[in-house]
Amino acid sequence: MDKLESFHQDVLRGLKDHPKWLQPKYFYDDNGAALFQRIMEMPAYYLTACELEIFRDKTVELAEVLHVQQEPFDLIELGAGDAMKSSFLLEHLLREQADFTYMPIDICGEVLLTLRDRLNRDLPNLEVVPLHGEYLDMLREATEQSDRRKIVLFLGSNIGNMELEDAHGFCRTVNRRLKRGDTMLTGFDLQKNPHTILEAYNDKEGITAAFNLNLLERINRELDADFNISAFQHYQTYDPIDGGCRSYLVSGTAQKVNIGGEVISFEANEPIAVEVSRKYTPLEIDQMAIETGFAPLAQIADSKNWFVDAIWQV
Numbered sequence: 539m540d541k542l543e544s545f546h547q548d549v550l551r552g553l554k555d556h557p558k559w560l561q562p563k564y565f566y567d568d569n570g571a572a573l574f575q576r577i578m579e580m581p582a583y584y585l586t587a588c589e590l591e592i593f594r595d596k597t598v599e600l601a602e603v604l605h606v607q608q609e610p611f612d613l614i615e616l617g618a619g620d621a622m623k624s625s626f627l628l629e630h631l632l633r634e635q636a637d638f639t640y641m642p643i644d645i646c647g648e649v650l651l652t653l654r655d656r657l658n659r660d661l662p663n664l665e666v667v668p669l670h671g672e673y674l675d676m677l678r679e680a681t682e683q684s685d686r687r688k689i690v691l692f693l694g695s696n697i698g699n700m701e702l703e704d705a706h707g708f709c710r711t712v713n714r715r716l717k718r719g720d721t722m723l724t725g726f727d728l729q730k731n732p733h734t735i736l737e738a739y740n741d742k743e744g745i746t747a748a749f750n751l752n753l754l755e756r757i758n759r760e761l762d763a764d765f766n767i768s769a770f771q772h773y774q775t776y777d778p779i780d781g782g783c784r785s786y787l788v789s790g791t792a793q794k795v796n797i798g799g800e801v802i803s804f805e806a807n808e809p810i811a812v813e814v815s816r817k818y819t820p821l822e823i824d825q826m827a828i829e830t831g832f833a834p835l836a837q838i839a840d841s842k843n844w845f846v847d848a849i850w851q852v
């Protein structure tokens with residue numbers, strides 16, 4: 539099945555369900571990627587600055603826990619993007635003359651080419667092997683390419699976009715692909731003042747709303763649909779008990795939407811669940827490590843203690 543056909547089927551499956559849902563992985567067409575870039579630049583969206591601070595100010599600590607001087611290794615980054623944060627680690631490793639290959643994985647080929655060109659220019663001594671595709675497929679390819687020790691980076695609180703059970707399943711699969719002694723470093727957003735969290739996902743400028751609504755625009759554009767976008771509103775919640783920060787698109791009016799020949803009915807005020815951005819406690823993070831076959835080695839936090847990079851070993 540080609541990409542457009544799976545997008546079509548996933549959209550219909552979610553919108554025929556009760557309650558309706560759509561998968562957040564479809565946010566990131568060119569428009570969505572540009573809007574996400576603007577989200578990361580918003581002061582209220584603290585996650586990027588916190589993790590950047592960890593990689594900038596605690597590089598030595600990260601490198602020590604990852605045992606980068608021990609033996610040659612492959613440093614694999616799931617969803618590398620522009621590798622802004624990991625570049626601090628890469629520069630440090632080159633300075634320390636660590637023996638390693640950097641393997642950025644990304645679903646977007648264009649992003650990988652830009653990253654490779656930038657790294658070749660800025661860090662000419664770095665060996666870069668870009669891998670284009672889905673995280674887990676490419677991780678398998680990386681483990682088949684060489685049997686060097688692996689260090690896997692999964693930054694940005696991307697794990698937060700999975701429901702708890704799916705996050706466990708994902709970590710278990712990564713664990714199965716790795717060997718004893720390999721490590722995984724994952725960025726987790728921590729539970730904190732609920733207002734701070736809600737403001738990060740509910741900015742007054744409407745950038746997050748535009749990011750979410752772009753998903754319906756994308757469906758209109760690519761799947762020949764006729765959503766009345768202006769009738770939809772972005773609605774965000776945060777539950778400080780379970781850590782679930784959830785976004786919905788709510789149809790203000792009753793409407794019938796034609797998606798490539800299939801009609802989907804909306805009642806007035808009917809929501810579509812579009813994304814969870816789960817927030818964790820330090821204890822839950824260690825529990826997740828243990829339950830998915832890892833030993834937790836360290837949690838390295840930013841100065842506000844809002845975000846941690848957790849390092850686990852197989």
Ligand code: AVI
Binds near residue numbers: 694
């Ligand atoms: C990509 N991901 C970690 C972001 C998050 O914080 O959940 C996506 C996002 N959605 C709205 N704002 C940012």
